[in-house]
Amino acid sequence: MSDAIRTSTTDSTNLRTTATPASGAVRPEGEGVAAGSIPLDGIRVLELGTLLAGPLTGRFLGDFGAEVIKIEAPDKPDPLRGWGQVKDGQGLYWPIAARNKKLITLNLRVPEGQRVFLDLVSKADIVIENFRPGTMEKWNLGYERLAEVNPGLIMVRTSGFGQTGPYRERAGFGSVGEAMGGIRYVTGFPDRPPARVGVSIGDTLAALHATIGCLMALHERSRSGRGQVVDTALYEAVFSVMESVIPDYLLAGYIRERQGNILPGIAPSNIYLTKDDKYIVIGANADNVFRRLCQAMGEPELAEDPRYATHHARGERMEELDQRIEAWTRTLDAKDALAVLERHGVPSGLIYSAKDMVEDPQYQAREMIVPVQHPVYGTFPMPGIVPKLSRTPGQIRFPGGSAPGEHNDDVYRGLLGYSEEVLARLKEDGVI
Template sequence: MNKGPLSGLLVLDLTRVLVGPYCTMILSDLGARVIKVEAPGVGDDSRGFGPFIEDQSAYFMSLNRNKESIALNLKVEEDKKIFEKILDKTDILVENFKPGTLTKWGYGWENLKDKYPKLIYASASGFGQTGPLKELPAYDMVVQGMGGLMSVTGQPNSEPTRVGTSIGDITAGLFTAIGINAALYDRQKTGKGMYIDVSMLDCQIAILENAIARYLSKGEIPKPMGSRHPSISPFEAFKTKDSYIIIAAGNDKLFEGMCKVFDLELYKDAKFKTNADRNKNIEELKKILEEKLKDKTTSEWCKVLEAKRIPCGPINNIKEAVESPQTKARNMIVSAMHNKIGEFKMAGNPIKMSSYEDKNTRGEIPNLDQHREKILKEFGT
């Protein structure tokens, strides 16, 4: 039994690749049971995405732990009957088809809402269910570009730069999970389900924070600034003796504390006394700090700054990030079993809850259609 705050809830997962599977993985980690409906013969598209361990997709495995798989063709009458038997017991349906696809098959929200009044139905798509672009397909980098994110990513005057993870997909998966959990709470009060419409492009607009605030309040169109924060200083990567260090002295008190570590009295200088002053003289400040920082390695400076509680850190590669003591202490690398390759390690659940144990193992990773017989028997088809 999968334990968590969503225990006892059944999720019918009609999603593929990243947005939807990421959302339903979160729901599974929180205790829900997830039955993944896949296309017969091929399954989720991501089963064909590398990297591979033997002939199994590590990409797919990293997103589909602790789910059950059944292959169904929703255009075929026999498979539709099976699907509807499962749907009768479903609390949450999640899909990320192109808008209108499930309606054509008879399983859109308008088709289902009266028959299943308690159903929570969540759709995640590139551009949402409304607007002039609603019928267009989209991938992560498309919405990173259209949503403005790539315009503020990278170094000044560099070519367009994609954020190094699929943040267009992942943010949509996160917002879909948030919407589902809010709808579950609402259902407790009203006894009714609801429809949730999440657009990947909307999610990119929603996370523009400082950039959108600057444009809407000042009319400024932000540009790439490398590692530098647009309105806080010092707050960027600085060169040290051997590499780079992130220093984020986000207020005047932290700036003074940092200066004292460096044996500098810049906090008394009118050019650097306030954050506004520092932003006006940011290049001069960086030059002074890097002249000091070149005397020691990043590791040495981190130890000194951490001792004084000045926010700082190295720029880790993926190996260093995954293997760091903090990552291990937080149980952020977990394992799941696959019946062919055995143990598979992946990122854990960042949501830690006092009432539920955050185990370092997860449920099995399913083969395509692995749970057909079990599901058919259980749902009486």
């Protein structure tokens, strides 16, 4: 503890409150959510990350009840504030990325800020950071130092290449992780350069893996009482979803290349143009599903045709089979084709834009777009919480705030017990 800063002692357990859920909190219809029933209620998280992977991890934990305290430098707020389309001077992604988070400012580059951080660590369960490896150690805030203050602390560290290895000190954004993790190599069409997925999938995968690791460490701590480091590398998070590309190469001499909208040997599974110039996805590569597709097309005999009757046969004649299916889809508008496919139990769907999502009854029934009140925008359409828990669902308690340091008083006075005089001095010195 910092005796120079602490002026009173506060029982932190009395300060871990569950906020009233914002309008549209996700829960089963007709059921309330009692205080303390949300899964991570009572877990306190300090989020140091900027941009995407670190803040996404904090968001996932906050969605299920963790008290997330997001720390930004006083002179350099998170650049994520400007992401998305800008409306009324603010990026529209920020209210989503910062939802369910308390916002404070703290300068970790100065000794006084580091002492304040250690006070926060003493009352935390988890620290999230996604700086380049060595940054926290440079500030004398590596895991060994933090564990001296709080042996039960879990430190979630996300970086381009992990905390060890010859590349550990390299700068690494999600785009680099996508490239070196392998997903960019197989994304796109064979006659064009590698493409990217239309969202920051590398950061998202890293955040999901970091969240999983964090939850496993929390579970283990319940037995041992000890914390540990969760080390997630962006390239490894991407690599972990790359299916069998390595044994395909090492054992079969095959390197998967860009194939556009198909997967090698998997047919039919493609996009198909309809009469009204829309594209629908059809996945009918399993034998029984292909049989149902043939019935939907009015050609049941195709399912017994030796050219298409087996998985391998369809894979070998993928192009001609896709042309045959599209010849059928082009005779129908998308909604009519999908209705026929649905009746026959064939997995299919329209390729959705944001407009399609907003208008879709399934999105509405599952509360995947939740209206939440925002101080600047009024009703803000917030993406819903995934996954859905039947008994203790997550909550959107409040949207991401606007001003850096918005909750300084709540955290520094309420949680740490700092006096007005101490807060004034920290602000004057540029610590907060």
